[in-house]
Amino acid sequence: MSLESKSKTAQFAAAHRAYHFKYDFPLILEDSAADWLLGPPLSTILHIAPLRWLFWRPLLAKVRPISAFVVVRSRYTEDVLKHFIVNDCHQYLILGAGLDSWALRHKESDVSVFELDRPTTQQWKKTRILSRLGALPSHLVLIPIDFEHESITDVLPGRGFNPRSKVFVSWLGTIYYLTHRTITETFESLAKVCSQGSRMAIDYFQPKSIMTPADLQLFEILDKGGTRRGEPVRTLLNAEDMEKMLHDTGFRVVEDLSASEIRQRYTAQRTDGLDIPGFARLCCAERRNDG
Numbered sequence: 001m002s003l004e005s006k007s008k009t010a011q012f013a014a015a016h017r018a019y020h021f022k023y024d025f026p027l028i029l030e031d032s033a034a035d036w037l038l039g040p041p042l043s044t045i046l047h048i049a050p051l052r053w054l055f056w057r058p059l060l061a062k063v064r065p066i067s068a069f070v071v072v073r074s075r076y077t078e079d080v081l082k083h084f085i086v087n088d089c090h091q092y093l094i095l096g097a098g099l100d101s102w103a104l105r106h107k108e109s110d111v112s113v114f115e116l117d118r119p120t121t122q123q124w125k126k127t128r129i130l131s132r133l134g135a136l137p138s139h140l141v142l143i144p145i146d147f148e149h150e151s152i153t154d155v156l157p158g159r160g161f162n163p164r165s166k167v168f169v170s171w172l173g174t175i176y177y178l179t180h181r182t183i184t185e186t187f188e189s190l191a192k193v194c195s196q197g198s199r200m201a202i203d204y205f206q207p208k209s210i211m212t213p214a215d216l217q218l219f220e221i222l223d224k225g226g227t228r229r230g231e232p233v234r235t236l237l238n239a240e241d242m243e244k245m246l247h248d249t250g251f252r253v254v255e256d257l258s259a260s261e262i263r264q265r266y267t268a269q270r271t272d273g274l275d276i277p278g279f280a281r282l283c284c285a286e287r288r289n290d291g
Helices: 008-023 034-038 042-047 049-086 119-133 180-193 213-228 239-248 259-266
Strands: 091-095 112-117 140-144 168-171 199-205 251-257 280-287
Touching: 008 034, 008 042, 008 049, 034 042, 034 119, 042 049, 049 168, 049 199, 049 213, 049 259, 049 280, 112 119, 119 140, 180 239, 180 251, 239 251, 239 280, 251 259, 259 280
Parallel strands: 091 112, 091 168, 112 140, 168 199
Antiparallel strands: 199 280, 251 280
């Protein structure tokens, strides 16, 4: 399967995590599986110094804050997930999973992991896992979905998911590429399958009208790249918009971190200048008890 036939956004997200694991210090996220899960050609570029300097470093110079945010958003999600597992959660639902590797790095976990994504991306991922491990981990279930035309409630039944038990949901790197209607419908579907008390981690980008000139320039680079890959940015939201959307679909905001709050938590003590975009936000929401 070629790079053209699967999500390039998922590939580049994995490449950023793999690069961070190999070349940044100290580590924010220890994604030891990103490199082999990524596979060629990008893994080859990251490994061979001349190729890395010729192809990867020029790209990284343009989008370094985006690269850092890809790592930080995964670390945030895994931090929240870890806390939730301690509080007796045994189901993990990943929307737009891409090449997420949590299930591969926690093969002995008793948490059932349900990954939803495009069929082509999942086929690439399955092939990479089989070539490395020989079989999918027993607790990992890959479920193909087209978010623009299918509902989560359509694809989860019969796959081992228990709607009566709490679930932790991760939805990263996806919302801004979807229409407002699709985002709302996805939240509505999640409200139907998530029991009360279930939690969700999401990331989103704020509107261009409140971006600084530097952030706006970075966003335009990101959006142009996505458009060339057939994945343009479609939806930008401020914190009030996100809170209302979540409330209207059955959730409440537990925390919604601004870029400055994210920096304070994950990058403030670094000496290498690693930073995130000022327009990025991270949110944790909980399925409300409406009884």
